[in-house]
Amino acid sequence: MTTKLPQPDTLPEDCRPRTLMVHGGTRRSGFEETSEAMFLTSGFVYDSAEEAENAFANEGSRFVYSRFRNPTVAMFEDRLAAYEGYERCFGTASGMAAVFAAVMGQLKAGDRIVASRALFGSCLYIVKEIAPRFGIETVLVDGTDNAQWAEALSRPADMVFLESPSNPCLDVVDLKTVVKLAKAAGAKVVVDNVFATPVLQRLKPLGVDVTVYSATKHIDGQGRCLGGAILCDAEIAAKLGLFLRHTGPSMSPFNAWVLLKGLETLELRVKSQCDSALAVATALEESASAARVRYPGLKSHPQHDLAIRQMAAGGTLICFDVVPRDGETEKQAAYRVMNALRVVKISNNLGDSKSLITHPATTTHQRLTDEERATLGILPGTVRLSVGLEDPADLITDLTRALSAS
Numbered sequence: 001m002t003t004k005l006p007q008p009d010t011l012p013e014d015c016r017p018r019t020l021m022v023h024g025g026t027r028r029s030g031f032e033e034t035s036e037a038m039f040l041t042s043g044f045v046y047d048s049a050e051e052a053e054n055a056f057a058n059e060g061s062r063f064v065y066s067r068f069r070n071p072t073v074a075m076f077e078d079r080l081a082a083y084e085g086y087e088r089c090f091g092t093a094s095g096m097a098a099v100f101a102a103v104m105g106q107l108k109a110g111d112r113i114v115a116s117r118a119l120f121g122s123c124l125y126i127v128k129e130i131a132p133r134f135g136i137e138t139v140l141v142d143g144t145d146n147a148q149w150a151e152a153l154s155r156p157a158d159m160v161f162l163e164s165p166s167n168p169c170l171d172v173v174d175l176k177t178v179v180k181l182a183k184a185a186g187a188k189v190v191v192d193n194v195f196a197t198p199v200l201q202r203l204k205p206l207g208v209d210v211t212v213y214s215a216t217k218h219i220d221g222q223g224r225c226l227g228g229a230i231l232c233d234a235e236i237a238a239k240l241g242l243f244l245r246h247t248g249p250s251m252s253p254f255n256a257w258v259l260l261k262g263l264e265t266l267e268l269r270v271k272s273q274c275d276s277a278l279a280v281a282t283a284l285e286e287s288a289s290a291a292r293v294r295y296p297g298l299k300s301h302p303q304h305d306l307a308i309r310q311m312a313a314g315g316t317l318i319c320f321d322v323v324p325r326d327g328e329t330e331k332q333a334a335y336r337v338m339n340a341l342r343v344v345k346i347s348n349n350l351g352d353s354k355s356l357i358t359h360p361a362t363t364t365h366q367r368l369t370d371e372e373r374a375t376l377g378i379l380p381g382t383v384r385l386s387v388g389l390e391d392p393a394d395l396i397t398d399l400t401r402a403l404s405a406s
């Protein structure tokens with residue numbers, strides 16, 4: 001059957017990933033626009049009743065409804081898929097919509113998930129609280145301990161879910177080992193790659209079946225809109241495609257357009273933010289007022305060797321403990337420093353062009369018990385810093401002044 005779809009721009013086969021992030025997935029509407037068009041439409045019209053019938057009979061031959069697929073969303077999806085090397089990408093309304101569909105869209109009652117304990121709060125809620133309600137068994141392990149993965153995966157499993165580096169304490173999971181153990185146990189591997197970003201950690205070559213993102217973070221990278229993405233190959237895509245189409249966590253075309261433009265500058269932004277993060281982490285490590293500075297790019301990180309083998313750089317996030325002064329609690333010390341910052345803003349968000357700091361114990365991880373927080377390395381004086389695009393010298397000055405302010 002003939003298709004009315006504008007064809008994607010063709011690029012030389014040997015184009016490098018950075019070029020794919022600028023041109024990949026582009027389809028011109030017929031007006032020959034340079035910048036991709038935003039298709040704010042829920043539906044599409046047919047020339048005839050026969051054409052409508054054909055559209056439903058030949059799936060994928062054209063656009064039929066924006067809950068299924070939308071041209072602007074498709075450009076975002078195709079561009080990210082081209083960069084990552086997966087056959088398919090699905091844009092979703094938020095990162096959590098992507099995680100929920102990637103997990104619940106593949107599993108059924110009686111299945112078993114093995115997940116690392118250090119997960120983004122809402123991801124932990126899905127595997128620990130929601131999945132068991134549907135008869136899915138969840139086993140949590142310390143993601144940094146290969147022996148615990150081996151033990152949990154010595155029995156058959158259906159899914160492995162993890163995050164590396166993890167939020168907020170930047171634990172690194174040995175992906176090669178865990179993927180191998182997962183495959184031997186018959187499990188599909190789903191990785192939340194938000195902290196590493198598509199730029200620093202490529203998961204498809206490691207055998208990761210599904211990569212998920214909160215596009216809200218570095219992919220937008222400018223704090224403007226919510227979005228998510230699921231990347232996988234055709235077999236899983238067939239299953240997830242139906243789940244997504246019928247449950248409807250679709251990405252809005254407006255957000256897709258914002259995120260599509262975000263992809264064009266993602267590499268430049270993330271690389272610059274990583275350089276700044278290393279400089280800031282190094283300065284913090286030299287400060288007597290900051291203890292236990294955790295940054296995968298620093299030699300002092302307990303898994304530094306693994307981190308540099310697995311990631312192209314140390315990432316854009318840093319975690320550290322503020323040292324209390326006489327008569328001050330750890331929490332008071334953390335608050336004192338956060339409140340004294342003038343360039344770095346207080347926010348629970350991350351992956352923004354603006355540097356953001358958060359106190360995990362009282363915000364993102366408030367609902368955990370003290371003991372649960374301690375297992376994750378979150379102490380009352382722990383703060384998480386997301387490094388933005390400011391001049392790193394100003395960030396260092398801001399932090400140094402705040403750490404020494406009275």
Ligand SMILES: *Cc1c(COP(=O)(O)O)cnc(C)c1O
Nearest residue numbers: 094095096120192194214216227
């Ligand atoms: C923010 C975040 C999510 C959730 O993404 P939303 O876009 O806020 O729904 C999931 N995982 C990690 C690691 C995150 O940082």
